[in-house]
Amino acid sequence: MKEIEEKHAFLMRWTHWVNFPVLAVMIWSGMFIYWANDAYGISIFGVTYIKFFPEWFYNYFHIPQRLAEGMAYHFLFMWFFFLNGLLYIIYTIFSGAWRELMPQKNSFKEAWLVLLHDLHIRKTIPPHKKYNAAQRIAYSAIILMGLGSVITGLAIYKPVQFYWLCWLCGGYHFARIIHFALTIGYVFFFLIHILQVALAGWNNFRSVVSGFEVIGNTEKDKDEKLTAHGTAEKKES
Amino acid sequence: MEQQKKRKVKAPLSIEQKIKRRNFISFGVFFALGGSAIAGWKWLLHAPEETPGITGGAKAPLRRALNKTELFFRNFFSNNHLVKTYPKERAAKTVRVNSLIGIEDDGDFDIGKWKLEVKINSRESLKIGIEDIKALPKTEIVFDFKCVEGWDQIQHWAGVKLSDFLSHYKLDALAQKNYMGLETPNGEYYVGLERDSVLHPQTILAYQMNGKPISKEHGAPLRLIIPVKYGIKNLKRIGTMSFSDTRPRDYWAEQGYDYYSGL
Numbered sequence: 001m002k003e004i005e006e007k008h009a010f011l012m013r014w015t016h017w018v019n020f021p022v023l024a025v026m027i028w029s030g031m032f033i034y035w036a037n038d039a040y041g042i043s044i045f046g047v048t049y050i051k052f053f054p055e056w057f058y059n060y061f062h063i064p065q066r067l068a069e070g071m072a073y074h075f076l077f078m079w080f081f082f083l084n085g086l087l088y089i090i091y092t093i094f095s096g097a098w099r100e101l102m103p104q105k106n107s108f109k110e111a112w113l114v115l116l117h118d119l120h121i122r123k124t125i126p127p128h129k130k131y132n133a134a135q136r137i138a139y140s141a142i143i144l145m146g147l148g149s150v151i152t153g154l155a156i157y158k159p160v161q162f163y164w165l166c167w168l169c170g171g172y173h174f175a176r177i178i179h180f181a182l183t184i185g186y187v188f189f190f191l192i193h194i195l196q197v198a199l200a201g202w203n204n205f206r207s208v209v210s211g212f213e214v215i216g217n218t219e220k221d222k223d224e225k226l227t228a229h230g231t232a233e234k235k236e237s
Numbered sequence: 238m239e240q241q242k243k244r245k246v247k248a249p250l251s252i253e254q255k256i257k258r259r260n261f262i263s264f265g266v267f268f269a270l271g272g273s274a275i276a277g278w279k280w281l282l283h284a285p286e287e288t289p290g291i292t293g294g295a296k297a298p299l300r301r302a303l304n305k306t307e308l309f310f311r312n313f314f315s316n317n318h319l320v321k322t323y324p325k326e327r328a329a330k331t332v333r334v335n336s337l338i339g340i341e342d343d344g345d346f347d348i349g350k351w352k353l354e355v356k357i358n359s360r361e362s363l364k365i366g367i368e369d370i371k372a373l374p375k376t377e378i379v380f381d382f383k384c385v386e387g388w389d390q391i392q393h394w395a396g397v398k399l400s401d402f403l404s405h406y407k408l409d410a411l412a413q414k415n416y417m418g419l420e421t422p423n424g425e426y427y428v429g430l431e432r433d434s435v436l437h438p439q440t441i442l443a444y445q446m447n448g449k450p451i452s453k454e455h456g457a458p459l460r461l462i463i464p465v466k467y468g469i470k471n472l473k474r475i476g477t478m479s480f481s482d483t484r485p486r487d488y489w490a491e492q493g494y495d496y497y498s499g500l
Contacts, residue, residue, distance in 0.1 A: 001252075068295065161314055
């Protein structure tokens with residue numbers, strides 16, 4: 001029998017889809033800010049020096065000379081990023097949805113099995129509820145990352161008024177490095193997330209828009225459904 | 238009555254119908270909201286620039302947001318929040334020169350004739366020589382100078398605390414106005430500062446850098462060091478000082494930057 005199974009609550013879906021464009025704008029405007037002093041690079045034994053972003057990258061995305069504009073966008077959309085994230089966290093705590101989200105004792109062990117399964121090395125995946133062990137870790141981590149971006153962002157934005165936050169982040173320089181590294185983290189998360197969603201298929205994707213998944217869609221089920229449909233029609237007439 | 242009741246009784250939807258209906262509603266809402274988000278973004282991207290005035294160069298809605306955000310974060314400002322200081326040994330020997338606006342284009346400037354002009358009102362002004370300023374109690378600070386571009390450097394400056402200067406010249410009443418405006422002698426560079434930051438105990442009128450008189454490119458003979466602001470507000474070579482209740486003109490705020498630029 002085909003059945004509708006509720007999966008994602010309205011607030012979870014809403015905050016997810018609001019976050020996507022808002023975070024995109026934050027990364028885009030953040031690039032304008034980073035460009036003004038692109039200090040990060042990789043030096044190996046003090047010899048090779050690679051800049052984090054090559055010149056063509058900046059030019060391709062029209063990033064140079066837009067610091068003021070970048071700050072103006074960044075300091076507007078930070079509000080949406082923060083409020084949307086806060087709404088999600090409050091909802092997750094009070095609805096009890098955190099029970100299905102937070103990693104459990106065995107999640108870290110099981111996450112490896114999920115990884116092996118996803119890499120087609122292992123055939124089965126440990127039994128799980130809404131999220132598997134790897135998802136629990138990833139989706140909890142991304143929330144912590146968001147919180148980290150807000151905290152390090154504030155530490156960089158007002159290092160004098162929020163001196164204690166700046167101290168907590170290991171100082172102005174380290175706060176900037178974390179803020180930057182988290183952004184790179186979002187980009188990697190996004191790439192893997194998109195790949196996983198594509199592999200998981202339509203039913204899974206739809207559940208983040210409409211909230212439900214359809215289960216039990218076998219041949220036998222189809223027959224049963226037809227009979228059920230027939231009776232429904234009869235009633236109508 | 239009977240007929241009405243009958244009409245209201247609807248057959249329960251089949252699973253297939255339920256799925257279709259919910260898909261239709263949720264994807265409809267999804268695309269409608271997505272479309273309006275795109276429309277909203279396009280509106281913002283193509284929003285007209287603000288009317289140039291005290292501030293300029295930013296899109297009007299973004300400028301409104303900057304000003305609102307300033308008001309929110311000013312709630313957290315306190316003169317008890319001090320900028321972190323460092324031992325003198327940590328200060329940079331070669332101090333970065335980032336910009337010479339208001340200095341390099343002033344060929345007529347004669348440091349020997351320089352006097353700080355404090356505008357009392359539209360007619361009167363005080364003219365104060367550098368020796369008089371040096372005679373006031375000296376305050377030193379070694380702090381991390383932060384540029385809006387993102388770089389920072391530990392620097393060692395000395396001069397008179399701005400609040401000491403204001404009370405010595407009996408300018409306290411004037412300094413109660415909302416803003417102070419500072420300009421270079423040729424008026425090419427200018428900043429506006431709100432009262433709280435002006436009276437912050439680490440804000441100084443500096444005449445020394447690394448224990449020596451300030452060099453020309455760092456703003457000789459007298460410059461502002463205001464650690465609670467980005468470098469853009471740390472005006473070099475002060476020519477005039479004025480007070481007002483409305484925002485004085487500000488060089489970078491006219492070019493799209495946040496007027497407040499506070500740390």
